[in-house]
Amino acid sequence: MTAMILKVIDRAVLRFVAFAASLALAVAATLAFVQVILRFVLSSPVSWTDATTQLLIVWMVHLGVAVTMRAGALVSVDAVRRLAGVRAQPVFDLICAGITLVFLGNLVWFGIEMVERAASQNHPALGISMSWGYAAVPVGAAFAIVAVIARILDPATEPATAAAAADAEGART
Numbered sequence: 001m002t003a004m005i006l007k008v009i010d011r012a013v014l015r016f017v018a019f020a021a022s023l024a025l026a027v028a029a030t031l032a033f034v035q036v037i038l039r040f041v042l043s044s045p046v047s048w049t050d051a052t053t054q055l056l057i058v059w060m061v062h063l064g065v066a067v068t069m070r071a072g073a074l075v076s077v078d079a080v081r082r083l084a085g086v087r088a089q090p091v092f093d094l095i096c097a098g099i100t101l102v103f104l105g106n107l108v109w110f111g112i113e114m115v116e117r118a119a120s121q122n123h124p125a126l127g128i129s130m131s132w133g134y135a136a137v138p139v140g141a142a143f144a145i146v147a148v149i150a151r152i153l154d155p156a157t158e159p160a161t162a163a164a165a166a167d168a169e170g171a172r173t
Helices: 002-041 047-070 078-084 089-118 136-153 162-172
Strands: none
Touching (some): 002 136, 078 089, 089 136
């Protein structure tokens, strides 16, 4: 029962993060296109599209890390992993996951500090708090932590596309 609940949570989080990252990319690409049209065709550029595009790309990258981590694309030295042998590879994977979790934990911790420091600064083009941009670091790292833990508990998802696997699993249930 607990395993089933964890799978549902894992799938929901993975879908949400993949959708949010994809949406950020789509909106950023659309805004960049609009900016090119405004600047070079209509000779009437606006500054907020560039700033918003940058902000969305930052969020896309940091959210995309969680999808990548869930897919098993953890930083590891493949040559060392292969040399370790088949029986030692799970241990090697756990060590890599542990190091990754420590790194991500630091990103959450220091990312929160960055968000707090930037709270009093406003983005010059958008007029919003700079915290919105910096918040991508701890939020993305927190989702990545969930993804790494899910990968440790359920390594069956192949690196090809974890989101597609989650969708296929959802279609079967």
